[in-house]
Amino acid sequence: MVNFKEDEQLKTLNHSCAHLMAQAIKHLYPQAKFWVGPVVAEGFYYDVDLGDDVIRDEDIAAIEKEMKKVAKSGKKIIRKEISKEEALEMFKDDEYKLDLISNLEDGTISCYEQGDFTDLCRGPHVDNVKLCRNFKLLRHSGAYWKGDSNNKVLQRIYGVCFPTAEELEAHLKLLEEAKERDHRKIGKDMQLFMVDDLVGRGLPMFLPKGYTIWQELENYIKDKERKLGYLHVMTPCVGTVNLYKTSGHWDHYKENMFPAMDVEGESFVLRPMNCPHHMMIYANRMHSYKDLPIRIGEIAHDFRFEASGTLKGIERGRHFCQNDAHLFVTPEQIEDEFSKVVDLIFSTYKDFGITDYRCVLSLRDPENKVKYHDDDEMWNTAEDALRKVLNDLGIEYTEEIGEAAFYGPKLDVNVKPAVGNEYTLSTCQLDFCLPAKFQLTYIDKDGEKKTPVVLHRAILGSLDRFMAYILEETKGNLPTWLAPVQVKVMPVKTDNEELMAYAHKVVDALDAKNVRVELDDRAEKLGYRMREGQVEKVPYLLVLGFNEVENNTVSYRLHGQADTTVVGLDEFVAKIEEEIKTKAKNR
Structure with a gap:
């Protein structure tokens, strides 16, 4: 699927088409006032205040008809530069534009004129409205002004534009395919899960048939892990703030966590991940080097306060269940254990027929160390160790700066779904940091205390996201063993x-x-x-x-x-x- 923000030609064309749409709307609704009309990954949109009028599905066709009429006129799109004072006078009756202008620095302001329509814009734009003729308006919705729920709801209309009719038609076919593959539609048709605002946004509930799939996935991965010596545990969905201060999550991850709850003099939070709990399980008793590796696994309930705009069914929610595990190893065992994790990932992908993926070595950004644990020597050691393991295993990978966890580098396996952009499904992270923070030790063969190294790994990622991925890849036509009703x-x-x-x-x-x-x-x-x-x-x-x-x-x-x-x-x-x-x- 094309990303309109990454292709400069499409970005310019779609921004110009947003102005074309605004001009057509102004013809049909003279009272219309416009907020912003940016290009986004899936095309463009414009937020508009129509007063008492409300855009309905049947109104979209009328707007498209007027857009075609304007495009056919072939008006030139002309850039003009005016002073801030001139801009304030030009848009004196439009509170939305006045708000934009008031936040601009003094000096010249650019605007674009096309016939009887002028709008503020940095640009660039195409030369002629005729170049915007291959468009389609896709959908409309409400949107709070400035994204603030305390403000008025504006009407947002989305669209796409391409240089040729053939490219537009091909893209619309892809969108139709995406709609048929959308796990939210499939989940509704198959009665798998539901969401309800009374329960909470981003908190999906699995219905009997959906939970059957969930259980099958849980049993599948647990069986594979047991055969590899994993020991499964169950830990609470909450922890004290002090637990996360010890781990460092409170300093580095607080903005993604639900707010703390004060109970009987203690502060608790819903856990965003499980590593601190598993560290405490390891610390529960003394260990010898002969005990290692220790592999602790859990299908764990986690909670993260994702932005409302990113929520998407069971692919991204505020509650999800990770197929999580932490491997406590000696430095000499890193390569062997990491190799076994990689084998488990690829074995699982083979079982599910997953072939379109790539491996990414996610590293710290040395130019922006604020969001990472502050220990250059640890980072250099960890990144070199992980790079060596990947090279020794002959795994092809790319390196991406700034994508590491706050406590260490990681291998991410990113899948390319049938529709949409790639995302991480599986991960294995190398961690010298948390074991030291929790003062974890083992007794080596010489009787001395040493700090273990931890591998954080998730094979299915979260069961929720994995289910969404499989539903979209198969269009819900699941293999018999996984189907809720066989x-x-x-x-x-x-x-x-x-x-x-x-x-x-x-x-x-x-x-x-x-x-x-x-x-x-x-x-x-x-x-x-x-x-x-x-x-x-x-x-x-x-x-x-x-x-x-x-x-x-x-x-x-x-x-x-x-x-x-x-x-x-x-x-x-x-x-x-x-x-x-x-x-x-x-x-």
Whole structure:
């Protein structure tokens, strides 16, 4: 998906188109006053005050029609420079522009004129409104003036513009694909999760079917970790402020945490991450070098106060569950343990068919050390150690300055989803800092106390984000082992005793093998029930008629296919049991 802010040509074109839209709106709504119309990653928008008028879906077409009319006129777009006093006089009846002007330094101010419309702007713009003719208005919403909930709600209209009609059409197809893949839409269709403002923004609730997927992911990764010697724990969702002052999170991460709660003379916070708790578990008893490595894992509930504008379903929320672990190792064990973590990441990606990713070595910004633990020697040691491990393992990676955790460098594995920009799914961080802060020790072979090194790692990242990623990659067409409902049984007639008795027999046979099966015995037409099963992305739809009763068979249709296959009941049960057991990726 194109990023309009990163392409200078598109950025200029889209900003010019924002002015074209404002001009058209002014023609249709003479009372309109405009705030700002910036280019954003997905195109452009303009915030507008229409007084008592409200933009509705049907009004968008009228605005587009007027935009085309203005574009066809071919008016030149002319840059003008005026004094601050002239600007204040020009926009004296517009409180939004006056607010902008008052915050500008004294001197010349640039504005752009196109026919009967003039607006403040730094620019640059294209030369002619005709160049903005390949556009589409995408959506509209409300937006507080200056993003402040105490201010008036303005109307925000989004759009995109391209140099050619062909590029616009291709982009609109991508947007339609993105809409179909959006995990929020899929989650609603499949009844997986919900959000409600009464509970709180960014606090998704998993419905029974969504929680089934969540549990399957939890069981999957825990099983893999157990085989590698991980010990799973459970720790509280809160901790004292002093805990996070000890770890350094209070100094370096406070703005991303929920506010402290004062109870009985102590201050507590909802935890944003789990490392301090796991440090305390390690510190609970003495350790010998023979005990290391110690691998502590947890599916942990965490809370971060994400900005409301960044919240997105279960991909980014204020509550999420990390597939977290902390490995306490000796310096000599770093490379071997790091290698095992990398193997676990890539093994997991193979199981889920994830192939489009890249590895990033995230380092401290040496020019901006304020947000990092202050210890140059520690940082140099940690970064050199991690770089050496990656080179020794032959892992291809790029380096990115300023992306490290505050306590150490890390390997991030960034996935490129089917739609949208890449993001980090898995991570492994090298930490010499927190073990020292918590005064963690082990007794080495010479009987001396030493400080362990910690590897922070998350394979699935957060289960919530991983689920969102998988839903969007598969369009909700999950492999059978992960699907919340694996088989739906549909008798052709729900008022026939013989058919219903056989349907219950089929359900019981599948249930006995722990197959997640539902019986759809509603008094609805078969076609309606089957269409609903398709929307719910059920892998297998079983249709039972009198032939199936007579022959002890089932007729099944795979999700997304039109063909029906008839097999014996026992054969079908064995088939799906094997498919679930082997976690087959394709059906």
